Amino acid sequence: MSTESKALLKSFDNDGLPVFGLNRLRKRYRRLFADMINSGELRLEKVTACPCGNARFVNISNKDRFGLPFHTKICAGCGLICTDPRLSEGSMERYYREVYYPLVLGIPPGAAAGNIVSETQGEVIFSLTAPFVDMAKGPLRVLEIGCAGGENLKRLSEMMGQRGAACILYGTEYEEYNAVLAGEKGVNLIRGGIEEACTQGMKFDIVILSHVLEHIPDLNAFLARVRESLDEQGVLFVEVPGVNNTEMLSGGWYMNYVDYTVHSHVYNFNLASLRHILELNGFELAIGDEFVRAVFRVSGKESAAPDCSSNCESVLHYLENVLPENNHRPGSIYGLLRRRLKRAYYGKLRFHADY
Numbered sequence: 490m491s492t493e494s495k496a497l498l499k500s501f502d503n504d505g506l507p508v509f510g511l512n513r514l515r516k517r518y519r520r521l522f523a524d525m526i527n528s529g530e531l532r533l534e535k536v537t538a539c540p541c542g543n544a545r546f547v548n549i550s551n552k553d554r555f556g557l558p559f560h561t562k563i564c565a566g567c568g569l570i571c572t573d574p575r576l577s578e579g580s581m582e583r584y585y586r587e588v589y590y591p592l593v594l595g596i597p598p599g600a601a602a603g604n605i606v607s608e609t610q611g612e613v614i615f616s617l618t619a620p621f622v623d624m625a626k627g628p629l630r631v632l633e634i635g636c637a638g639g640e641n642l643k644r645l646s647e648m649m650g651q652r653g654a655a656c657i658l659y660g661t662e663y664e665e666y667n668a669v670l671a672g673e674k675g676v677n678l679i680r681g682g683i684e685e686a687c688t689q690g691m692k693f694d695i696v697i698l699s700h701v702l703e704h705i706p707d708l709n710a711f712l713a714r715v716r717e718s719l720d721e722q723g724v725l726f727v728e729v730p731g732v733n734n735t736e737m738l739s740g741g742w743y744m745n746y747v748d749y750t751v752h753s754h755v756y757n758f759n760l761a762s763l764r765h766i767l768e769l770n771g772f773e774l775a776i777g778d779e780f781v782r783a784v785f786r787v788s789g790k791e792s793a794a795p796d797c798s799s800n801c802e803s804v805l806h807y808l809e810n811v812l813p814e815n816n817h818r819p820g821s822i823y824g825l826l827r828r829r830l831k832r833a834y835y836g837k838l839r840f841h842a843d844y
């Protein structure tokens with residue numbers, strides 16, 4: 490068991506409460522998830538080093554949005570926020586098959602997820618990648634890792650087509666129902682993910698990672714394969730929920746920082762920490778913002794990435810001072826009473842398993 494480190498703000502402590510009210514489905518799966526961890530059916534692992542190689546961290550928060558004892562801590566070397574503990578790689582498949590959809594997305598098991606990011610995501614990907622793609626090259630080979638029902642690929646291909654560039658679409662998708670939908674849209678399904686694409690020796694002009702990187706524990710191994718699968722002139726589109734996206738963390742999408750954190754997000758990026766880890770793995774930034782949406786190209790240089798150590802301070806300053814009031818828990822008697830009632834309803838869940 491890990492010892493409880495001090496949280497950055499009092500409201501980031503673990504009071505055992507979910508940040509928002511859970512429906513019955515989510516409440517049931519929250520307990521089931523903790524039971525699976527405590528019985529050893531799902532295994533956790535301690536995070537001892539950041540993918541950048543640094544092992545010095547500053548603790549930020551002691552629970553995730555479901556009131557589960559997953560901490561977040563920030564790497565002093567690059568400012569990447571890591572979730573600790575995290576599910577071990579061996580437990581991922583079962584977790585995503587049995588727990589993720591009902592608990593995190595609130596979708597009953599067996600139902601279609603649809604487009605969970607945005608209906609216009611394909612247009613966003615087009616507008617950001619098009620300036621860096623050689624349209625005259627002939628058919629563009631496009632790969633999306635985790636392509637869901639193929640919506641992004643289909644829309645991107647339509648828009649590329651309007652510019653006279655035909656696309657050959659490839660996607661990976663573990664969820665069977667979505668894989669069928671993608672196939673119907675003309676997407677060539679690659680079974681087994683990025684590893685399989687690499688072993689087949691395919692090279693792509695565009696690779697799309699839309700809300701993927703924050704779920705991948707071994708970032709260096711994964712990015713090495715992505716780089717291998719990209720043509721030397723190819724572009725990589727990455728979208729992740731950015732911690733420095735003030736709009737998102739101030740009531741736009743999330744009520745506060747803890748609401749933003751979730752155990753399935755192994756990492757929380759801002760543009761600087763994303764750029765740093767990509768640079769360490771042989772990419773260079775072409776364009777990007779704090780949303781985070783970014784386009785990378787293959788870098789010719791093998792030299793070390795530029796220093797990113799000031800990013801840790803700047804993210805901590807942002808969390809402590811820039812985010813608005815709703816990150817600070819009100820100390821009223823009413824608030825105290827409410828929390829006590831909620832705790833009796835949900836129950837404070839602990840992990841007893843060793844990791």
Ligand SMILES: [Zn+2]
Nearest residue numbers: 539541564567
């Ligand atoms: Zn780091």
